Amino acid sequence: xxxxxxxxxxxxxxxxxxxxxxxxxxxxxxxxxxxxxxxxxxxxxxxxxxxxxxxxxxxxxxxxxxxxxxxxxxxxxxxxxxxxxxxxxxxxxxxxxxxxxxxxxxxxxxxxxxxxxxxxxxxxxxxxxxxxxxxxxxxxxxxx
Numbered sequence: 001x002x003x004x005x006x007x008x009x010x011x012x013x014x015x016x017x018x019x020x021x022x023x024x025x026x027x028x029x030x031x032x033x034x035x036x037x038x039x040x041x042x043x044x045x046x047x048x049x050x051x052x053x054x055x056x057x058x059x060x061x062x063x064x065x066x067x068x069x070x071x072x073x074x075x076x077x078x079x080x081x082x083x084x085x086x087x088x089x090x091x092x093x094x095x096x097x098x099x100x101x102x103x104x105x106x107x108x109x110x111x112x113x114x115x116x117x118x119x120x121x122x123x124x125x126x127x128x129x130x131x132x133x134x135x136x137x138x139x140x141x142x143x144x
Contacts, residue, residue, distance in 0.1 A: 007036055007055035014058075014066040018074060021067075021109055025074045032074070042116065045073040047082035057116075065115035068105055072118070075101045084129065096132035099124040 004012075011034050019026045028049070036055045043053040051073055058066060076082070076097060085093035099121040102114045107125065114120045124132060 005036070005055075007053075007058060008034060010066070011036075011051075011053050011058060011070070014063070014070045015074075017063070017067045018071045022071055022074075025071065025078065028074045028077050032077075043069060043073060045076050047077070049077065061115065064109075064111075068109060068111065068115050069118075071105055071109070072098075072101050075104070079129075081129075089133070092133050092136055093129060095119060095136065096129040099132055100127065100129060 015029045015032060015034075019029055031049045032045070032051045033049055034051050034053060037052050038054055038056060040052050040054050042057045043051065045051045051070075058069075061069060076094075079097055079101070081094060081097045084097075098119040102118045102120055103122060103124040105111070106114060106120075121132070
């Protein structure tokens with residue numbers, strides 16, 4: 001990895017560490033193409049596997065938090081969030097998957113909290129994204 005920035009090297013190391021507790025994500029991790037970009041507030045993944053990381057955001061995370069957030073992005077690919085959101089509100093579907101993914105990772109990685117102020121809904125991993133979207137809509141209607 002000569003010529004690679006320390007930020008890029010840390011993200012790649014974090015991606016490799018994702019596969020220790022979650023070996024089933026190894027194929028997606030291997031296919032991910034990382035781009036550092038300060039224009040994104042945190043990080044996100046495209047359906048193509050392009051992972052965009054704000055290096056300043058990543059630098060503020062501990063190694064364990066970085067693994068959690070990188071695993072979160074890989075699970076968006078595994079759950080096909082981008083494809084499944086078609087015909088629905090993309091942002092609300094993404095949020096529903098955020099709840100599911102964070103709850104799943106909290107359990108799998110033995111964490112009590114979700115890092116980086118991520119969305120948290122205990123028990124979401126046992127629910128469908130569609131069910132969570134409907135609940136979010138009902139709550140929004142009640143607050144309107």
